[in-house]
Amino acid sequence: MSLRAWSRLHTWTSLVCTVFLLLLCLTGLPLIFHHEIGHLTGAEVEAPVMPPGTPMADLDRVVAAARAQRPGEVVQYLIWEEDDPAILYLSMAPTPISPPQELRTVVIDARTALVLDEPRDEGFMYWMLRLHTDLFAGIPGKLFLGAMGLLFVLATVSGAVLYGPFARHGEFGTVRSGRSGRLRWLDLHNILGIVTLSWVLVVGATGVVNTLAEQVLAVWRADQLAEMVEPWRGQPPVAEPGSVQAAVAAARDAAPDRKPFFVAWPQTMFSSGHHYAVFLRGDTPLTHRLLTPALVDAETGRLTDLRAPPWYVTALLVSQPLHFGDYGGMALKIAWAVLDLVTIVVLGSGLWLWWRRRRGAAA
Template identity: 80%
Template sequence: MAPGQLRRAGAARSGLRTWSRLHTWSSLVCTLFLLLLCLTGLPLIFHEEIGHWTGSEVEAPAMPSGTPRADLDAVVAAAMAQRPGEVVQYLIWEEDPDILRLSMAPSPTAPPTALTTVLVDARTARVLAEPRDREGFLYWMLRLHADLFLGIPGKLFLGVMGLLFVLAIVSGAVLYGPFARHGRFGTVRRGRSARLRWLDLHNILGVVTLSWALVVGATGVVNTLAEQVIALWRIDQLAEMIAPWKGQPPVAAPGSVQAAVTAAMAAAPGQEPFFVAWPQTMFTSPHHYGVFLRGDRPVTHRLLTPALVDAETGRLAALRAPPWYVQALLLSQPLHFGDYGGMPLKLAWGVLDLVTIVVLGSGLWLWLRRRREGRA
């Protein structure tokens, strides 16, 4: 072999050793946490179906098709009568169009932990239930999956684990490249040790799930930054939108929420309301209703456009599409859980989640087996 070829071969081997170290240690650091995320994420993929099966999902009573919607002010009045002395912070349109979710709190500035949910029939303005959102199997799974019960520090920690997972995926693909180029893609070497067979299976399953794992890992990292993204939007775009009202006192008694929603929808044809934030909450100003609109088609259903409506006069004050970093967050959430394509996509997400559990578990077993063989 010529000297130049020897140098190139040596550089290639050195590069592969570096990638091998990156793959080994990035995988080892994040594997146990990724296993936890995969195990807790599996029931969350099917959270709606589990809710219906356990009876925790509230369903609206059957009514003739085309039954008109109740006035939103009547809906708000029903919720406030259900919980006297409390105020509404948010009004949310559920996936079931016949149900409206209202978040009640002791005051407009109360923290999220103080919120209580009231579900109201969107057609009759009758209270359906007060679901207990902070208990039950799915609540514990969500908290474990989202922040390990540690709040924002837990989310940021899981975000770092997600970045290591992405590094492990990329480095694993680089290491498998030379093996596949020799025509051995998908090969499971039989007649050899159990460790070699599991190594081949680990590599094959890792390559098969590579694209999905990258998408889920990357979107999971983005989701851990939700609070930071919202804070950036508040000091950036929201601050510009409410600048003319800076220094004005908070609205003491907000006016008609129905008028606010009507004004926002008139300014954005082809969009429908997703949620309304009352004045003094984190998604608006002390002087405005924040009406968040979304597209009425599957492609645009996850993209939100905030509209600020003067809470005293009911007139539109500002309407602006959110910046790219908010759009990235909004798109990452449905991609992460696969809940935008119905049951077929959920099943695909569930199968790929199970395969990823096998990949993570086999990788940990291979490392432990190799250490034992090295000591022997």
């Protein structure tokens, strides 16, 4: 491609996606620190202080407490709090096949089986998350933002290509002084774009992958999960699932080096009509993000299958924490925030430069 073609590609891909990318950068900034903001505002539920080594309650007691809190509803998912295993989140719904928008969360102390809270989807962080993930438009909104992410990656790559000839004829990172304000901003726009190039490509690509979560789940259900539950094809779903405590114990016995992260009940999106799906994770920074599904017969409590997820699920699981810098502690979160702010400057200056050029051309 000629430099003229690269210039047109950079201009139009940038113009189409920049407004939406500015929105994503602005909403993504508080999401980097969502745990810390939750603790400061009191939105994060904290378990009561108890002596170290306090034993965990039987999970069947926990489920019974959640069902007593919301009579007439069933549990779809049980999730361990990532930073505090003493807190359990139970997703309740009218039926096992109710859609995600009908789920309600009950927070329970894993040691006492007492209900701690029943949070609602509201508040500043909820609005930021919905705007960042789907613009309150569900799957179409996610796919639209994924398309904007692809355009952003193309704009970034084409910008790097265009900066190459300029860098060869002068010193790398030169900001020309004594010239017009537009030229200074152009140089600043270019150098900040090059400095953040690798980060932008990583965050942009992982963001695109994250928008495909529902599609990845659908492929996994039709591929690996269908193969794992083939012997039960055509059989009616389990009417009354058995002990979830026994299911988790069977999964942990099969993979003693891993810990449970969440349990999906029969008939939900992450399981079949006959199984509990217990998703296990490791203790290292990498394996902590990689989930291994273990299927347990919901009637007998017997493990029926356990296998590593396929590559496309692994790509999704790795992309999620990498997108928000949520795997390296506070230092990495601060670095992510700084780079996010620099990207906002790059996007804003790009719009201003285009407007100045159009105004100059008209004059």
